[in-house]
Amino acid sequence: xxxxxxxxxxxxxxxxxxxxxxxxxxxxxxxxIEAGETVSxxxxxxxxxxxxxxxxxxxxxxxxxxxxxxxxxVDGLSETAWAVLRRRTIGFVFQxxxxxDELTAVENVELPALLVGEASGRARRRALELMERLGVxxxxxxxxxxxxxxxxxxxxxxxxxxxxxxxxxxxxxTGNLDSRATGEMLRLFADLRGRSQxxxxxxxxxxxxxxxxxxxxxxxxxxxxxxxxxxxxPSALLRDLAGLGGEY
Amino acid sequence: xxxxxxxxxxxxxxxxxxxAQAALVLLTLTLATGVxxxxxxxxxxxxxxxxxxxxxxxxxxxxxxxxxxxxxAGADLNLPKVRRTFAALAAAPGVRAVGGPWLDLxxxxxxxxxxxxxxxxxxxxxxxxSSVDQPLLTAGSWLASDSDGIVLEQGLASALHAHPGDxxxxxxxRFTVRGAAMTVSQxxxxxxxxxxxxxxxxxxxxxxxxxxxxxGLDMQLRLDNPDDAAAFAAAHRSIETSTGHMSLFLxxxxxxxxxxxxxxxxxxxxxxxxxxxxGLLAVATAAVIVAGxxxxxxxxxxxxxxxxxxxxxxxxxxxxxxxxxAGLATLLGLGAGRLIAPHLAAASLTILGDPQVPAxxxxxxxxxxxxxxxxxxxxxxxxxxxxxxHTTLRSLTARARxxxxxxxxxxxxxxxxxxxxxxxxLRSAWRRPSRLVTNAAGLxxxxxxxxxxxxxxxxPNRTAITPSGPGSALSGNAVGALYDQxxxxxxxxxxxxxxxxxxxxxxxASFAARDSARNHAMLRAIGATPRQTVVSLVVSxxxxxxxxxxxxxxxxxxxxxxxxxxxxxxxxxxxxxLALVAIATALIFTAAVSLPAWRxxxxxxxxxxxxx
Numbered sequence: 001x002x003x004x005x006x007x008x009x010x011x012x013x014x015x016x017x018x019x020x021x022x023x024x025x026x027x028x029x030x031x032x033i034e035a036g037e038t039v040s041x042x043x044x045x046x047x048x049x050x051x052x053x054x055x056x057x058x059x060x061x062x063x064x065x066x067x068x069x070x071x072x073x074v075d076g077l078s079e080t081a082w083a084v085l086r087r088r089t090i091g092f093v094f095q096x097x098x099x100x101d102e103l104t105a106v107e108n109v110e111l112p113a114l115l116v117g118e119a120s121g122r123a124r125r126r127a128l129e130l131m132e133r134l135g136v137x138x139x140x141x142x143x144x145x146x147x148x149x150x151x152x153x154x155x156x157x158x159x160x161x162x163x164x165x166x167x168x169x170x171x172x173x174t175g176n177l178d179s180r181a182t183g184e185m186l187r188l189f190a191d192l193r194g195r196s197q198x199x200x201x202x203x204x205x206x207x208x209x210x211x212x213x214x215x216x217x218x219x220x221x222x223x224x225x226x227x228x229x230x231x232x233x234p235s236a237l238l239r240d241l242a243g244l245g246g247e248y
Numbered sequence: 249x250x251x252x253x254x255x256x257x258x259x260x261x262x263x264x265x266x267x268a269q270a271a272l273v274l275l276t277l278t279l280a281t282g283v284x285x286x287x288x289x290x291x292x293x294x295x296x297x298x299x300x301x302x303x304x305x306x307x308x309x310x311x312x313x314x315x316x317x318x319x320x321a322g323a324d325l326n327l328p329k330v331r332r333t334f335a336a337l338a339a340a341p342g343v344r345a346v347g348g349p350w351l352d353l354x355x356x357x358x359x360x361x362x363x364x365x366x367x368x369x370x371x372x373x374x375x376x377x378s379s380v381d382q383p384l385l386t387a388g389s390w391l392a393s394d395s396d397g398i399v400l401e402q403g404l405a406s407a408l409h410a411h412p413g414d415x416x417x418x419x420x421x422r423f424t425v426r427g428a429a430m431t432v433s434q435x436x437x438x439x440x441x442x443x444x445x446x447x448x449x450x451x452x453x454x455x456x457x458x459x460x461x462x463x464g465l466d467m468q469l470r471l472d473n474p475d476d477a478a479a480f481a482a483a484h485r486s487i488e489t490s491t492g493h494m495s496l497f498l499x500x501x502x503x504x505x506x507x508x509x510x511x512x513x514x515x516x517x518x519x520x521x522x523x524x525x526x527g528l529l530a531v532a533t534a535a536v537i538v539a540g541x542x543x544x545x546x547x548x549x550x551x552x553x554x555x556x557x558x559x560x561x562x563x564x565x566x567x568x569x570x571x572x573x574a575g576l577a578t579l580l581g582l583g584a585g586r587l588i589a590p591h592l593a594a595a596s597l598t599i600l601g602d603p604q605v606p607a608x609x610x611x612x613x614x615x616x617x618x619x620x621x622x623x624x625x626x627x628x629x630x631x632x633x634x635x636x637x638h639t640t641l642r643s644l645t646a647r648a649r650x651x652x653x654x655x656x657x658x659x660x661x662x663x664x665x666x667x668x669x670x671x672x673x674l675r676s677a678w679r680r681p682s683r684l685v686t687n688a689a690g691l692x693x694x695x696x697x698x699x700x701x702x703x704x705x706x707x708p709n710r711t712a713i714t715p716s717g718p719g720s721a722l723s724g725n726a727v728g729a730l731y732d733q734x735x736x737x738x739x740x741x742x743x744x745x746x747x748x749x750x751x752x753x754x755x756x757a758s759f760a761a762r763d764s765a766r767n768h769a770m771l772r773a774i775g776a777t778p779r780q781t782v783v784s785l786v787v788s789x790x791x792x793x794x795x796x797x798x799x800x801x802x803x804x805x806x807x808x809x810x811x812x813x814x815x816x817x818x819x820x821x822x823x824x825x826l827a828l829v830a831i832a833t834a835l836i837f838t839a840a841v842s843l844p845a846w847r848x849x850x851x852x853x854x855x856x857x858x859x860x
Contacts, residue, residue, distance in 0.1 A: 054854040059773060080777045087775030098770040098857060102675035114668050115775045159774065 006166050006198045007033040007056060012065035014051055025051040027221035029065070033167065038189070038199040040209035043218035049202040050171050052218070056200065057090050057169045058082035070166060087116045091160025095172035097152040099144040106131065106140035109158045116163055130158045134188065150181030157188055168192070170201045174208055186211055258565035259572065272751065273534050274573045277623055279744055280527035281581025281616050287519030288612050289589030289605045294509040294596060296604035298432060304384045307432045307501060308347065308468035309477040312337055314496040315352065315464030327465060330496065333487050334467045342480055347380030347468035353455055354463035357443055358417040359722050366722045367442035368418060370460060372452035381433050381468040383446060388412030388427025396451045397426030401444040403437035403597070407722050419459045423451070433468055435508050436598045438722055477501055509598045518734050522741035525693055527619050529748045532690030534627035536683060536752055538566070540759035563633065570628050574620035581616050582608060669780040672771070673787025676764060684792050687756045691796035692803060694745035695833055699804025701735070701742045702825040750840045757789050757841035761848040768848060769856030778849035785845035786838055793837040797830045
């Protein structure tokens with residue numbers, strides 16, 4: 001683990017009981033993500049991609065293994081400590097956007113800033129700047145129910161970025177988007193590469209995966225493939241995917 | 249034609265799959281039917297003992313009474329004229345037997361050593377057995393010609409703790425107690441005044457010499473048919489007179505029986521009123537449960553509709569399920585009535601012996617079942633129909649309804665510097681306005697009744713510091729005892745309402761927690777702590793509590809103003825009591841809704857977010 005390593009996981013494991021039968025959702029996963037690096041994770045449905053993301057973000061507790069974030073061991077943190085850590089360090093983007101229904105778009109974006117104690121006026125200014133940059137400023141006062149899928153996801157990305165976290169965890173960020181919105185999202189991720197923020201994307205979409213520096217492939221909870229990509233090099237990606245089989 | 253079997257199957261499955269919800273609905277229904285059932289059972293529990301004494305004493309069918317009004321001791325009674333009137337009445341067709349006329353002497357029973365006394369009537373009787381209204385001895389022996397001993401009415405003997413052989417002082421002279429006896433010709437001391445004793449003519453003469461004066465005359469008649477009593481009295485109304493000083497009137501045995509148990513009537517009336525209030529709150533509780541169930545089952549209802557179950561069958565299933573519970577609650581309520589009523593009625597001051605709950609009538613069963621059915625219909629139909637209005641597709645993609653516009657109150661609160669978790673709670677406070685209002689309505693009733701109970705608490709203090717009127721040294725405390733009983737019932741009802749209010753609050757908060765699960769998981773994913781999400785959910789529910797306090801306290805005070813119009817002493821509920829009610833309500837409510845909020849905070853974020 002180098003000084004530039006943002007996230008490192010060693011021997012990470014998580015087992016669920018499905019109808020009394022233990023199912024190994026994440027099986028002895030080792031992983032590192034460097035500063036500014038974009039890593040995508042692909043694999044068949046149910047292979048443990050989302051569970052891995054949840055473990056790395058502290059949304060679930062691992063059964064075994066360790067997680068080091070920013071040089072600090074974090075896998076034993078309490079719920080509250082994880083929550084406080086996530087405020088500044090980790091940004092989440094979900095397939096279902098997961099905006100808070102009762103808050104307007106701009107209020108959703110500024111929420112993490114308010115959680116870290118930023119003054120409301122400053123939080124609002126920064127939220128609007130970010131929304132302007134992402135092209136959704138005119139939707140600032142709309143509730144999530146009135147936003148299109150693409151708009152909602154850009155709001156979710158803005159919310160993930162507002163505290164300048166060192167790591168963004170994205171779970172199927174284009175899963176609910178049409179092709180045009182997916183294209184916008186790809187451009188957005190490309191922009192992120194210039195911000196020295198690390199990005200871990202779980203996806204079924206080869207176009208999204210192809211924007212990464214590295215591709216991890218998972219099957220039955222374990223990482224079975226590790227491919228370094230020249231960003232935007234679909235040939236290497238497709239070659240890797242061909243060896244996996246299954247549904248993506 | 250297949251609607252009923254399908255509805256019954258669906259209802260049975262729902263009862264098996266959601267036993268906790270069914271138990272809650274059953275509990276609330278049973279509380280309402282139970283209080284109502286107890287009230288109805290108490291109401292008739294003094295009749296059988298009264299009938300027993302009436303039969304044992306060969307009690308009157310029609311009673312003729314002539315007595316002095318007001319404090320006019322020594323005034324001319326013109327008894328010869330009254331005796332002639334009574335003689336004519338005794339000879340009227342239909343009269344089978346006559347007791348009396350008996351002279352009533354007015355005197356003072358000395359109580360204690362500080363000059364206290366109780367107004368007393370000494371009824372002068374021949375020592376022999378009367379064919380009508382021969383008092384039923386409960387201790388000692390009846391009057392005898394060779395004795396100047398007296399017989400005390402059983403309620404008086406009980407209040408004095410007097411036994412045969414003891415002595416009592418009347419107008420300063422000592423008399424020996426020969427026995428104690430029950431009668432139905434006058435109500436039981438101390439709620440029926442003045443105190444009654446029986447004396448022989450010789451003792452009566454002695455009493456006249458020591459200052460007792462003729463106070464009235466009464467005659468008891470048995471008719472050929474007791475059911476003719478009302479017609480007989482109506483036919484002889486012409487003898488009834490009432491001047492400013494004297495009154496002569498006829499009374500039937502049924503009238504006397506109905507008037508004999510004022511405390512039981514008040515007790516039963518209070519219980520039935522409490523049953524109605526608890527029933528109203530049960531509507532609120534059941535409505536909250538059903539509405540929450542419908543919201544939770546929207547997807548399931550969508551599935552049922554998608555496979556061909558008609559909306560009518562879905563409503564029918566819900567009705568069958570809850571009507572089954574209503575039937576069970578009716579049985580439990582009636583059973584509770586029969587079990588509890590004798591214990592409550594046993595404390596009565598007017599009952600002649602042990603209480604006996606009368607046999608159930610079809611009318612009683614119908615009334616108690618009606619309470620349960622009305623609660624079910626009021627609480628079930630609206631949410632069921634609302635749930636069914638959703639299209640099948642919308643039902644299948646069910647999620648909590650998103651708000652239509654941003655909450656201004658939350659913006660204002662944020663501008664005023666409210667902590668973020670509180671602002672987030674205000675955001676979702678109006679997400680389910682009908683649930684909030686239902687919840688608040690139930691809690692309002694509880695708060696109002698607690699205010700009423702607070703007022704009742706101060707009544708005995710007031711009666712205690714108010715000196716009893718002259719001539720009621722013993723009976724003065726009886727009213728306080730009656731208030732004590734009513735107070736216990738009102739407090740118990742208030743307690744029931746508080747329990748129901750808390751159940752409401754917990755249910756509503758549980759459903760709110762379920763609605764908010766995804767949002768709260770999201771908040772935690774972006775850095776909100778579990779404690780912040782708990783505060784947020786609690787704040788979102790506090791609106792109902794605030795509404796209940798703001799409306800419930802004035803409502804309780806308004807109820808007191810209504811009561812003040814009656815015989816109760818004027819009462820003002822202290823401001824400190826009202827403040828205590830408000831603070832306690834807020835604290836209990838907060839604790840109640842914190843429970844589901846805390847449970848929500850313990851849930852895994854990943855699990856909550858997985859339901860997409």
